[in-house]
Amino acid sequence: MTLPLHGVRVLDLTDSLGESSGRYLADLGAEVIRVEPPGGSRSRTAEPVLDGVSIPFALRNANKLGITVDLTTAPGRARLTELARDADILLESRPPGDLSELGVGPAEIRRAAPSLVWVSISGFGQDGPYRDWLATEPVLYGMSGVLSRSGAPGAEPLLPPAGLVEETVGVHAAWAALLAYHRRLDTGRGETVDISAFEVMVHGFDPGFGTQGSAAAGRSEDFPRGRPDASNFYPVFPCRDGHVRICLLARRQWRGMFEWLGAPEKFADPKYDTIPARFAAADSLHPLIERLFAGHTQAELVAEGARRGVPVGGVHTLTEVLATEHFDTNGSLVDAELAVGLRARVPSGYVSLGGRRAGFRTRAPEPGEHDALDLTRSRPAATPAGDPSAAPLAGLRVLDLGVIVFGAELSRQFADYGAEVIKIENANFPDGLRQSKRGAALAASVAWGHRNKRSLGLDLRSTEGVALFRRLVADADVVLANFKPGTLASMGLSYEVLAEINPRVVVSESSAFGSTGPWRARLGYGPLVRASCGVSALWRYPDDAELLCDGQTVYPDHIAAQVTAVSVLAALIARRRSGRGTDIEVAQADTALVQLGAQLVTEGLRPGTVTAPGNADPGAAPSGVYACAGDDEWCVVTVRDDSQWAALCDLLDRPELRDDSRFATGAQRVAHRAAADQLLAQWLRTQDPRTAAAALQQAGVPAGAMVRLPELLTDPHLTARATYTEVEHELLPMTLPATARAAAFAEIADPPVRQAPIAGEHTREVCAGVLGMTETEIDEMVRAGVLQPPATDPARVREPAAG
Numbered sequence: 001m002t003l004p005l006h007g008v009r010v011l012d013l014t015d016s017l018g019e020s021s022g023r024y025l026a027d028l029g030a031e032v033i034r035v036e037p038p039g040g041s042r043s044r045t046a047e048p049v050l051d052g053v054s055i056p057f058a059l060r061n062a063n064k065l066g067i068t069v070d071l072t073t074a075p076g077r078a079r080l081t082e083l084a085r086d087a088d089i090l091l092e093s094r095p096p097g098d099l100s101e102l103g104v105g106p107a108e109i110r111r112a113a114p115s116l117v118w119v120s121i122s123g124f125g126q127d128g129p130y131r132d133w134l135a136t137e138p139v140l141y142g143m144s145g146v147l148s149r150s151g152a153p154g155a156e157p158l159l160p161p162a163g164l165v166e167e168t169v170g171v172h173a174a175w176a177a178l179l180a181y182h183r184r185l186d187t188g189r190g191e192t193v194d195i196s197a198f199e200v201m202v203h204g205f206d207p208g209f210g211t212q213g214s215a216a217a218g219r220s221e222d223f224p225r226g227r228p229d230a231s232n233f234y235p236v237f238p239c240r241d242g243h244v245r246i247c248l249l250a251r252r253q254w255r256g257m258f259e260w261l262g263a264p265e266k267f268a269d270p271k272y273d274t275i276p277a278r279f280a281a282a283d284s285l286h287p288l289i290e291r292l293f294a295g296h297t298q299a300e301l302v303a304e305g306a307r308r309g310v311p312v313g314g315v316h317t318l319t320e321v322l323a324t325e326h327f328d329t330n331g332s333l334v335d336a337e338l339a340v341g342l343r344a345r346v347p348s349g350y351v352s353l354g355g356r357r358a359g360f361r362t363r364a365p366e367p368g369e370h371d372a373l374d375l376t377r378s379r380p381a382a383t384p385a386g387d388p389s390a391a392p393l394a395g396l397r398v399l400d401l402g403v404i405v406f407g408a409e410l411s412r413q414f415a416d417y418g419a420e421v422i423k424i425e426n427a428n429f430p431d432g433l434r435q436s437k438r439g440a441a442l443a444a445s446v447a448w449g450h451r452n453k454r455s456l457g458l459d460l461r462s463t464e465g466v467a468l469f470r471r472l473v474a475d476a477d478v479v480l481a482n483f484k485p486g487t488l489a490s491m492g493l494s495y496e497v498l499a500e501i502n503p504r505v506v507v508s509e510s511s512a513f514g515s516t517g518p519w520r521a522r523l524g525y526g527p528l529v530r531a532s533c534g535v536s537a538l539w540r541y542p543d544d545a546e547l548l549c550d551g552q553t554v555y556p557d558h559i560a561a562q563v564t565a566v567s568v569l570a571a572l573i574a575r576r577r578s579g580r581g582t583d584i585e586v587a588q589a590d591t592a593l594v595q596l597g598a599q600l601v602t603e604g605l606r607p608g609t610v611t612a613p614g615n616a617d618p619g620a621a622p623s624g625v626y627a628c629a630g631d632d633e634w635c636v637v638t639v640r641d642d643s644q645w646a647a648l649c650d651l652l653d654r655p656e657l658r659d660d661s662r663f664a665t666g667a668q669r670v671a672h673r674a675a676a677d678q679l680l681a682q683w684l685r686t687q688d689p690r691t692a693a694a695a696l697q698q699a700g701v702p703a704g705a706m707v708r709l710p711e712l713l714t715d716p717h718l719t720a721r722a723t724y725t726e727v728e729h730e731l732l733p734m735t736l737p738a739t740a741r742a743a744a745f746a747e748i749a750d751p752p753v754r755q756a757p758i759a760g761e762h763t764r765e766v767c768a769g770v771l772g773m774t775e776t777e778i779d780e781m782v783r784a785g786v787l788q789p790p791a792t793d794p795a796r797v798r799e800p801a802a803g
Contacts, residue, residue, distance in 0.1 A: 001354040003029025004567075004574035004582070008181070009377070011035055011083055012064060013092035013099075016043040017135070017197060018121035019060035020170030021177070022091055024563075026063035027349045027358045028570045030089075033375065034066040035080070040367035047619035048602045053339040056163070058364045059346065059597045060170075062338075065373065066365025077104045084113040086377050088184075089177050093121040096131050106192045116190045117180040121173050125196030125744065130717040134702040135197055137165040138617065138625075142636035143704040144201035145208050145712055147625070149552040151227050152541070157625055157634055157706060158549045159615050161538040164205070164559075167595035169197045171562045172204055176743035178569045179392050179417060183748065185576060186386030194744035199723050203739040204562060206553040208709035209724070210739060211408045211433070211449035213249075213526065213554035225632055225708065230551030232282040234527035236315055236536075237293045238546070243315040244293060244301050245531045247523075248278060250432065256308035261288055275435075306523060313528030315548070318603040318610055321534040321593075330517035332590050337363045338601065345604045347593040351567040352585045358567070391418025392748055396572070399424060399472055400453065401460075401481040401488075403431045405526070405554055406510060406588070408449025409561035411480055413742065414568075415452035416751035419478075422766055423455045424469070425759045427788045434759065442731035442758070448738055450756035451727055456767075457760025457788025464786040466492055471771055473498050477581075478568060479507045484523075485515035495583035506571045506581040508564055514587030524588065526554040533592035538599065542614040560591040621669040622648075622676040625706070628689040634706040635689040637680060637696060641666065647699040652683050713737055729755045763789040 008030040012022035015036075026032040046054045069083075070076035081104065084090060090109070092099060099105040106118040120126055123135025138159050141147045151158035173195045180191035203210060236245045248254050251273045258267060267285065271277045278285060293301055298314040305312030316324070322345055327333040331348055338344045340363070349359020396419040400411040415421040425431060433445050459465040470493075473479065479498060481488055488494055488509060495507040509515075512524020513532075522528075530536050530550060539550040564586045571582050593600065603610040617623035623638040639645050642665065649657040657663055657679070662672040669676050684692055689705035696703035712718060725740040741750045767773040767787065781787040782795040789795070 001356050002574075002578075003358055004353060004570040005030035006574070007577070008089070008573070009033070009087045011080075011087045011090040013090065013094070014121060015041045015093055016046060017123065017166060018091060018093040018170060018173055018195070019043060019057070020167045021119075021121065021173035022064060023060045023062060024170060024174045024350065024566065025089070025177070027360075028567065029358070032064040033083070033087075033370075034061055034064040034365060035069050035083070036066065036367055038068050038070050038368070040068075044367075048598060050602065050605055051342055053342050055338075055601050056166075056598045058338045058342075059601065060166070061364035063361050064365060065370040066368065067371050067373070067375075068368040071099070071102055071104060077102065080104050081109060081112050083375065084109045084116055086375070086379070087113070087116060089117045089119065089181055091119045091121065091173065091177065096120070096122055096126045110190055110192065114190055115184055115188055117177055117184060117193065118190070119173055119177045119180075119193040119195060121169065121195040122197065124198045124717060125721060126194045128717045128720040130198070133697045134700070136638045136640070136702045137162055138615075138623070138636045138638055139702050139704040140165050140197055140201050142625070142634070142706045143198060144205065145707055145709045146201060146205060146553075147634075147636065147706050148708045149208075149227065149230070150539075151549050152547055153227050153229050155227075155541075156615065156627070157227060158539070158541060159625065159636075160550070161535060161596065161599065162613075163598050164555070164595050165197065165201060168205055168559050169195065169200045171559060171566060172200045172742065174566045175413065175562055175569070176745075178566060178573065179742070180745065180748065182569060182573060183392035185573070186384055186390075186392075187388045188384045189388050189747065191748065192746040196721070196744070199718070199721070202712060202718065202723065204558055206555055206558060207739065208712065209448070209737045211405050211558070212445045213405055213557070228552070230549070231547070232279050232286075233551040234525075235282070235286055235289075235551075236531075236548050237286075237290050239293045239296055239298055239301055241297045244298055245313050245315055245528055245536070246289070246305070247311040247525045247527055249275065249525070253310055254278065256310045257289070260304070260308050260310060261292060264288060302522065306521065309523075311523035311525060311528055313522070313524070313532050315531045315536055316534055317537050318534045318600055319607065321532075322600060322604050326513060326517040326519040327589075327593070330514050330520075330587070331357050332514075332587070332593055333600075334360060336360050339363055340366065344601045346601055347590070347597045350563045350586070350590055350594055353567065353571060354582045388747065389749075394418035396420065396477045397475065398422070398478040398480060399469070399476050401479065401483070403482060404433050405445075405449070405557040406482050406561045407431070407480070408433055408445070409558050410482075410508075410510075410564050411453065412449055412451065413562070413565040414478070416742070417748075421453040422472070422762070422770075423450060423453050423757070424458050424460065425455055425788070426459050426461070427457055427759060428459065428461075430759065442729055442756075444732070444736055446756050447727050447729045447732055447736055451738070452752060452754045453757060454762035454766060455757035455760055457763045457790075459786050459788065460491055460493075462786050464781065464784065468767075468771065468781075468786070469493065470498075470501055473501050473505060475770070476502065476505055477572065479505060480568070481508070482510040485509070485511050485520050499581065502581070504575060504579065504581050506568055506575065506584065508568050508584040508586065510560065510564055510586040510588065512587065513589050515585060526557040526588065527551070529588045530555055530592050533589050534596055534600065535592050538596075538610075538612050540612045542612050556588055556591040556595070559595070560586060560588040563591050616673065619670065620666065621673040622680045624677060626681050626684040628684050628687050628692060628705075630688070633689045635684055635687070635692050635703060636706065637684075637701065637703045639669070639676075639701060644701045645669065648680070648696070648701050651695060651699045651701070652679065654679070725750070725753055727753050727755065731758070758790055760788045760790050763787050764793075
């Protein structure tokens with residue numbers, strides 16, 4: 001099978017931030033040409049470095065070609081312009097304005113190549129007050145609101161594992177690039193795209209003002225200053241051979257747990273069917289579960305949980321992940337040549353299309369390895385005449401069977417940018433996202449996650465309902481589902497069946513662990529997925545293996561949805577050439593494995609060396625999360641090189657430290673980390689975190705204050721870039737802040753914010769307008785329960801006319 005982006009050429013000028021964007025496009029079949037300065041990119045030295053090979057660089061630049069171009073010279077700049085004329089997409093992550101000063105910025109290059117999609121990836125975007133600030137992963141965790149929700153109550157907040165930021169930014173950049181490229185295929189017009197890593201983390205990692213997991217029903221709504229006891233959200237319990245995590249969200253899951261516990265009288269009250277009541281009783285409920293689990297192995301508990309309908313998953317170390325049969329069987333982890341002379345076990349890739357994994361094929365190139373390659377190509381002249389003002393996905397119809405966070409986020413990407421998204425809902429088995437709390441008529445997550453969509457109430461467990469769905473498929477472009485593997489097939493709606501009806505349809509199915517391998521039938525939610533993939537084991541304090549601190553997030557749900565959106569859009573691009581759709585499979589576990597790739601590879605090559613780092617960057621000092629003046633105020637700082645150390649010494653008014661042998665080099669500073677940290681900590685303890693961060697950034701040192709969620713809404717940079725909009729709903733007492741856009745585009749308009757539908761709201765409209773059904777036919781189906789408009793629909797109560 002030809003990969004979907006075959007024939008698409010990408011110039012990749014990224015360095016560190018954004019490199020994984022080109023890798024994902026290359027995985028999907030694009031010809032990605034890595035353009036580096038003579039001698040190679042700085043990211044070739046990014047830690048961890050083993051046997052002279054930067055593991056992050058090697059992973060994020062696999063499947064690419066590599067050439068060198070010196071942009072400081074006139075011939076080099078001419079060479080880039082020449083390459084751009086034959087390219088479709090250009091990715092770059094230089095400091096804002098840097099390439100323009102050299103005369104090869106987006107304005108200059110797009111004059112020569114007007115159909116080019118230019119994507120700039122930077123820490124904070126091309127404008128705004130923080131435009132020139134330096135961004136590291138810890139800084140972005142701190143400023144985006146992620147850090148304020150991570151860690152134990154009353155303790156120092158805890159940074160999540162490294163790698164998740166860069167990969168998250170890369171996936172969002174890939175989506176924005178293909179969105180603009182898809183529009184170019186219709187209109188012939190290129191685009192200039194501005195990706196802000198800060199905004200990606202605010203809106204795309206685990207948004208505070210976006211689609212929430214079911215456990216949000218037990219959270220406080222008043223944004224307490226301290227970190228909540230997130231261990232109650234998705235609790236972890238010791239067992240005979242390690243730890244397991246459980247997710248008790250739906251009523252039926254709790255009833256299964258209740259029976260497993262022996263139906264204790266204390267918890268027989270129906271109030272415990274609700275998440276808030278169980279959270280409130282965690283101090284007495286969890287000890288019962290702990291005693292039950294203590295004498296059993298992970299495998300026994302997972303199997304018994306599956307039998308009872310209770311989601312249980314093991315908490316695995318990296319060593320265990322690398323040896324897991326499931327990831328070997330389904331191809332998630334493969335042995336490959338990572339660099340010249342270096343073989344390793346690596347995550348293969350994010351997705352499979354048409355039964356083929358779109359993943360690791362060739363090692364990262366050496367500097368200039370393909371300089372002698374003839375890169376000229378001829379492309380057929382095209383004169384598309386589409387409307388440039390139209391939304392880039394206008395004209396596409398998406399049938400959305402998705403549920404909860406993943407389902408909502410995936411289809412929202414298409415609805416926001418013009419596709420007609422029809423959410424299929426069954427009132428007898430409502431989407432868990434519609435679970436509201438405290439008597440609200442509509443869950444906020446529905447307002448966030450289902451804006452710009454329509455809702456069709458349809459019973460797919462009936463023969464008539466399946467028949468109607470098949471009629472919808474005949475004129476659809478995409479079908480999205482995230483059920484347990486095999487569910488669509490059991491309903492008579494497998495890809496093979498749907499492709500017979502409509503050969504052009506793209507069908508995407510997602511599950512926790514994929515459709516093959518020993519874990520294929522496991523119940524899966526984001527918290528179980530990340531625990532099974534090693535993320536949770538690294539998201540803890542170094543001196544406390546029992547205290548996992550990832551309970552606040554639903555990672556990788558949001559990111560996996562974005563991963564899937566990219567693959568679906570790539571398949572739609574390929575369909576223009578082939579005339580046929582395809583089937584896509586996404587295992588959410590693969591998102592976590594890919595994004596934890598550097599740690600997995602390092603552990604495989606150097607067993608026992610990768611442990612939870614806490615807040616210290618293993619390759620930089622001083623680095624960490626430092627207490628500041630005030631109540632629970634913190635500042636994140638990372639000193640990465642000698643120039644930043646010198647700048648810090650000057651800022652602290654301690655110039656003599658420049659000549660202190662303990663701090664002369666990066667290696668020496670790491671060796672004397674405690675002393676280096678103490679110098680910075682003493683100063684920050686008396687400082688306001690925002691003032692200190694601004695001063696450090698002004699001096700050229702990456703830093704950021706820890707920001708709480710409400711503070712994001714008034715952040716001067718986010719405000720200047722209008723990164724928030726508002727969503728409204730007649731069933732909500734107030735408007736809600738929400739993400740305004742996927743990226744800042746020069747021409748593509750921001751998404752509209754049409755209110756989310758109530759369940760079944762557009763049933764009649766869709767049946768009449770799309771299927772051409774008469775009112776009498778619709779009424780008959782409503783009375784039979786096959787069609788399910790809102791409860792107020794008159795056909796639900798009136799009798800058929802006398803014959």
